[in-house]
């Protein structure tokens with residue numbers, strides 16, 4: 402198991418820690434100059450986004466969705482994950498030319514930043530009211546283990 406798994410973190414602490422990693426990778430990707438330099442960094446962001454979305458959907462949004470008041474926010478968040486997936490499909494497709502790649506990469510960075518802000522400022526606040534404290538604690542552990550396993554199985 403990877404070193405950054407801290408089973409004492411509740412689900413929201415664990416998620417926000419990974420959001421910080423995504424923000425740093427977005428900054429790095431944005432600052433890199435030129436297509437070649439960006440293509441070096443992009444796979445790190447893509448892996449992080451995919452590991453996070455899979456584990457976040459299973460261990461936050463599925464439990465939240467069990468409650469009527471959690472349906473809308475979960476649908477909204479998962480739709481945004483799907484939009485990011487579609488952008489990553491363009492970026493991962495070797496036939497995508499430079500201009501389209503760079504435009505899509507900028508769009509993805511913008512989308513990620515928007516999504517993280519919306520989760521932290523809105524969705525997580527609602528979700529905290531929906532899930533009881535004990536469950537928040539257990540989901541934190543499940544999320545971290547799944548994120549680490551995803552990275553192990555899909556990383557280089």
Ligand SMILES: [Fe+2]
Pocket residue numbers: 454457478482516520
């Ligand atoms: Fe998300």
Ligand SMILES: [Fe+2]
Pocket residue numbers: 416420453457517520
């Ligand atoms: Fe998230």
